Every structure is written in structure tokens, then in C-alpha cells.
Amino acid sequence: MHTAYVSVRLGLLALLDDADMHGYQLKSAFEARTGGVWPLNIGQVYTTLARLERDGLVATSDGNGAHGEHADERQHVYSITAAGRRELSDWFAESPVEGPPPRDELIAKVLLAVAGGTERALAVVTAQRTALFTALQARRRALRAAGAADAAAGTGPDADEAFAAELVQDALVARAESELRWLDQCEARLLARRSAGGPTRRSS
Amino acid sequence: MHTAYVSVRLGLLALLDDADMHGYQLKSAFEARTGGVWPLNIGQVYTTLARLERDGLVATSDGNGAHGEHADERQHVYSITAAGRRELSDWFAESPVEGPPPRDELIAKVLLAVAGGTERALAVVTAQRTALFTALQARRRALRAAGAADAAAGTGPDADEAFAAELVQDALVARAESELRWLDQCEARLLARRSAGGPTRRSS
DNA sequence: ACAGCCATGTAACTTGTTACATGATTTT
DNA sequence: AAAATCATGTAACAAGTTACATGGCTGT
Numbered sequence: 001m002h003t004a005y006v007s008v009r010l011g012l013l014a015l016l017d018d019a020d021m022h023g024y025q026l027k028s029a030f031e032a033r034t035g036g037v038w039p040l041n042i043g044q045v046y047t048t049l050a051r052l053e054r055d056g057l058v059a060t061s062d063g064n065g066a067h068g069e070h071a072d073e074r075q076h077v078y079s080i081t082a083a084g085r086r087e088l089s090d091w092f093a094e095s096p097v098e099g100p101p102p103r104d105e106l107i108a109k110v111l112l113a114v115a116g117g118t119e120r121a122l123a124v125v126t127a128q129r130t131a132l133f134t135a136l137q138a139r140r141r142a143l144r145a146a147g148a149a150d151a152a153a154g155t156g157p158d159a160d161e162a163f164a165a166e167l168v169q170d171a172l173v174a175r176a177e178s179e180l181r182w183l184d185q186c187e188a189r190l191l192a193r194r195s196a197g198g199p200t201r202r203s204s
Numbered sequence: 205m206h207t208a209y210v211s212v213r214l215g216l217l218a219l220l221d222d223a224d225m226h227g228y229q230l231k232s233a234f235e236a237r238t239g240g241v242w243p244l245n246i247g248q249v250y251t252t253l254a255r256l257e258r259d260g261l262v263a264t265s266d267g268n269g270a271h272g273e274h275a276d277e278r279q280h281v282y283s284i285t286a287a288g289r290r291e292l293s294d295w296f297a298e299s300p301v302e303g304p305p306p307r308d309e310l311i312a313k314v315l316l317a318v319a320g321g322t323e324r325a326l327a328v329v330t331a332q333r334t335a336l337f338t339a340l341q342a343r344r345r346a347l348r349a350a351g352a353a354d355a356a357a358g359t360g361p362d363a364d365e366a367f368a369a370e371l372v373q374d375a376l377v378a379r380a381e382s383e384l385r386w387l388d389q390c391e392a393r394l395l396a397r398r399s400a401g402g403p404t405r406r407s408s
Numbered sequence: 409a410c411a412g413c414c415a416t417g418t419a420a421c422t423t424g425t426t427a428c429a430t431g432a433t434t435t436t
Numbered sequence: 437a438a439a440a441t442c443a444t445g446t447a448a449c450a451a452g453t454t455a456c457a458t459g460g461c462t463g464t
Contacts, residue, residue, distance in 0.1 A: 005424095006451070007307040014316035024415050033319050034312070037304055041454060046417055051451080076416075092317060092328050095335035096310050096383075100241055103424095106300050107375045108211040108238070111368055112218035113296060115237050124296050131299035164315055167393065171311045171386050178382035179300075182375050189371065210423065228443050248425060250445055255423080280444075307452095 005102055008040065008048055013088050016058055016080040023049060023076070035165035037172070049078055057084035106179055110186055118194050122187065129183045136176040143169040212244065212252055217292050220262055220284040227253060227280070239369035241376070253282055261288035310383055314390055322398050326391065333387045340380040347373040 008030075015021065015029045023045045030040050052058040058078045080088070106128060113124040143166070212234075219225065219233045227249045234244050256262040262282045284292070310332060317328040347370070 005307075005309060007309065007312040008452070009450095011312055011316050014319055018319045022415075023417090029319075034315050038307055039304055041452090042415085043417080043455080044451095044453060047453085048451085050417090092313060092324075093331060095339070096313075096332055097335060097339035097380075100243060101376055102309065103211040103242055104375070104379075105211065105306065107372060108215055109296060109300075111238050111371060112215050114364075114368065114371070115218055115222045115233075117222075120296075127297060128300055131301060135299070135301035160318075163393070163397065164318060167315060167318070167390055168311060170389050170393075171308070172305060174382045174386045174389075175308075175379070176301075178378045182378045185374050185378075186371055189367070189374075193367065212424070226443075227445090228441095245424090245426060246443085247427080247445080248423095251425085252423085254445090 007038075008044060009052065010088065010091050012045065012048055013052065013057060013080060013084050016078055017085060017088055020077050020079045022078065026078075032161045033164050035161070035168035037168055052084070053078075055083075057081055057087055110183075114190075118190055122190050125183050125187050125190065129180060129187075132176055132180055132183070136173065136180065139169060139173045139176060143173055211242075212248060213256065214292065214295050216249065216252055217256065217261060217284060217288050217295075220282055221289060221292055224281050224283045226282065230282075236365045237368050239365070239372035241369075241372050256288070257282075259287075261285055261291055314387075318394075322394055326394050329387050329390050329394070333384060333391075336380055336384055336387070340377065340384065343373060343377045343380060347377055 011030055011033075012026055015026055015033065021029065024042065026049075027040050027042050027045050030045075031038065049058065049060075053060060057080065059081050060076050060078050062075065062077070109128065110121065110125060113121040215234055215237075216230055219230055219237065225233065228246065230253075231244050231246050231249050234249075235242065253262065253264075257264060261284065263285050264280050264282050266279065266281070313332065314325065314329060317325040
């Protein structure tokens with residue numbers, strides 16, 4: 001496929017690769033697997049499943065096996081198809097960096113603030129840094145909490161979910177730290193530029 | 205507005221806040237401002253401008269002022285409106301972390317690979333790390349090149365573009381480094397989990 | 409009876425994205 | 437004259453997202 005940023009679609013596919021499920025289960029599984037940070041509207045599960053079925057990546061069957069008769073209408077079980085498995089393994093193997101990098105909100109904000117002049121850019125950088133710092137502290141707290149939950153869960157039924165939560169909090173903390181460092185770099189470059197007599201307003 | 209990830213829409217708005225332009229100029233300006241890493245299909249500029257106009261965030265006028273008569277049809281100049289400025293300054297002020305974090309391709313890939321078992325997850329982590337490392341080296345080279353270009357441009361006409369390229373390469377390098385560190389963490393956690401007798405396949 | 413969860417789905421909409429058609433102007 | 441660049445737009449579709457309608461089942 002040629003479209004780049006498709007987490008829900010391939011996420012559902014990955015869950016179905018692990019086990020056949022129906023829509024409602026997929027919602028819970030998706031949220032559990034992503035440490036609870038990515039809520040998924042149940043409606044989207046069904047729209048996405050319909051599109052996956054349209055594209056032949058999943059197949060549906062009634063829950064009661066092949067009884068036919070008056071099989072329970074409201075229990076559609078989805079399974080991944082061979083084509084779906086192919087698509088999924090392509091996704092897992094695929095390099096995360098081919099073609100242009102995904103548009104990032106923070107990067108876009110800063111770069112485009114620079115278009116409005118050095119002063120505006122500095123203001124935006126400062127504001128974003130403050131907000132990020134607060135968020136980072138919250139994430140670190142969440143990480144400690146996740147660690148405690150993980151220890152408590154041991155190898156119990158919630159261990160998988162706690163493990164996922166830990167991984168995702170790691171990632172969010174790492175990202176926030178990297179963004180903070182980048183904002184510092186931006187500020188330094190902007191200040192250097194201003195004192196070097198650079199443009200304070202866009203030239204053309 | 206309630207939709208979260210809108211870089212093109214607000215990007216064009218930010219550029220128009222700096223100066224009135226027509227569509228074709230916006231394409232060049234957007235790409236210049238984003239250091240050339242985010243190419244923008246010219247068609248999208250016009251669709252996005254049409255939507256911005258529909259929403260009252262930009263206004264259009266013919267290029268020849270208010271002549272009326274047979275003003276050049278093919279030179280539409282767009283300007284930001286008061287409502288547009290409000291929207292834009294909201295965007296700049298807005299915290300990057302309210303509500304759930306954006307779905308990230310790499311995080312999603314790893315978390316959902318974990319759903320398929322520890323071994324699969326380890327394979328994905330390794331593959332992604334190798335690819336990322338290669339990309340990181342390329343980015344560092346690009347950054348050195350951007351630095352050289354910046355020095356050469358001085359305060360000339362290309363200085364703005366070179367400056368933007370530098371900022372964006374900083375960001376991409378920082379992100380890649382953070383992702384690499386995270387992948388290391390993931391591997392460590394996965395290995396610890398495996399040797400602790402954790403599940404190698406999803407339980408239910 | 410009622411609240412709340414389980415379960416399925418649809419209609420409507422948003423932004424992002426590209427392929428295509430069209431023509432003017434400038435450069436070679 | 438041909439090629440490249442400037443310039444504008446439309447049609448069509450993908451994926452994400454939510455509000456809403458519908459009903460079964462379970463516990464109080």
C-alpha cells in the first residue's frame with residue numbers, strides 16, 4: 001500500500017493475527033496493548049474492519065461455527081487472511097524511514113513560527129517548553145506507577161497490559177526529553193541568529 | 205477546532221500571516237520553511253486553501269487590486285482573516301500535550317508486535333533499530349551539510365531556508381536518537397521478561 | 409424497572425493526498 | 437519551436453473520527 005500513517009488499520013490486523021476476535025474485543029485489546037494512552041472509538045473499529053474486509057485482509061464468520069440456520073446475528077468473528085498476514089509482515093519489516101518523515105506537530109509549529117519572526121518563534125519555543133516540561137514530570141510519575149503496577153501484577157493476567165504501559169511510557173518520556181533538548185537547541189540557534197543581526201521579520 | 209493533527213492547514217495559515225501570497229508561492233514557502241523535508245503537492249495547497257476559505261480563515265482577492273474590469277483571473281492572492289489569526293495564535297499557544305498523544309508509527313509497531321509474542325517483538329525491535337541507525341547516520345551527514353550551507357549563505361537570501369533546514373535536521377536527529385534509546389530499552393525489558401519466564405505467546 | 413455494560417453498525421464529516429486537465433510565461 | 441517553470445484548479449479516494457441508533461444481557 002502507498003499510504004504511510006496507518007496505525008489503527010494495521011493495529012487491528014496485528015491483533016487479529018494473534019487471535020480471532022469480534023469488534024468489541026478489538027477495542028479493548030487495542031487499548032490494553034497500547035497501555036491505555038490511545039483510546040479507540042468503538043465506531044472506528046467497525047468502520048476500519050469493514051474497510052479491511054473490503055480489501056480482503058480480514059474475513060468474517062458467525063460466532064457459532066458453520067451452523068447456518070439462525071446463527072447469532074450479533075456476534076461477528078473476524079480473522080486475518082493470508083493477504084492480511086502478508087500486509088502485516090511487510091509493515092513490521094518496513095523501515096520507519098523511507099521517504100519524507102511524518103509531519104510532526106511540534107516541529108511544524110516551531111518552523112512556521114520562525115516564519116513570523118524571531119521574536120514570535122522565541123515565544124512559541126518558550127511556551128512549548130514550559131508545557132512539555134510539566135507533561136514530562138507527569139509522565140515520569142506515570143512511569144513509576146506503571147513500574148509498581150507491573151511488579152504487583154507479576155505474571156498474572158494484567159501483566160501484559162502493565163508491560164505495554166511501561167513500554168509506552170518509556171517512549172513518551174524519551175520523546176518528551178528529546179523534544180525538550182531540541183527546543184533548547186532552537187532557542188540557542190534563534191538567540192545566536194538574533195545577536196548576529198539576522199532578520200527579525202521575513203525578508204520577502 | 206477539535207481535530208488534532210493539522211500541519212498543512214495551519215502551516216499555510218502561518219505563512220499567510222506573514223505575507224499575502226498566492227497558491228504557488230505557498231507551496232515554495234512551505235517547503236522552504238520546513239527545510240525541504242516535507243514536500244507539498246501543489247494540488248493540496250489549493251484544496252486546503254478552498255477549505256480555509258470555506259471556514260472563513262482566509263480571504264481571496266484578485267492580484268490587480270480592486271480594478272474589477274477584466275482583472276487577471278489566474279492570480280488569486282490569499283490573505284489571512286481575523287478569525288484565521290485567532291485560530292493560528294490558538295495553535296501556537298496550545299500545549300502539545302493535551303489529550304492522548306498522537307499515534308506514532310514506531311511505537312505502534314513495537315507495541316503491537318508484542319501482541320504477537322516476545323520473539324516477534326524482539327525481531328521487530330532489532331530490524332527497526334538497524335534501519336534507524338543507518339538513517340541516523342544519513343541525517344547527521346545532512347546536518348553537517350546544512351551547517352556548511354548556512355555558513356555559506358551568511359545573511360543572504362537563502363539564509364532563512366538554510367536555517368530552517370538546520371532546525372529540522374536537529375529535530376530529526378534528536379528524534380532518531382531518542383527512538384534508538386527507546387528500542388534499546390524495549391529490548392532490555394523484553395529480554396528480562398523472557399528470562400523471567402514471561403509469556404512468549406499471548407495468553408488469551 | 410433501571411442502570412450499565414456488551415455488541416454492532418451507519419451517516420456524516422475532516423484532513424491528507426494524488427492524478428489529471430488546463431493554460432500562461434519564460435528560457436533555451 | 438520545444439522545454440521548463442509558473443499558476444490554478446477538480447475529481448476521487450483513503451484514513452481518522454465521532455455522534456447517533458439499536459438491541460441483548462446482567463446485576464441491583
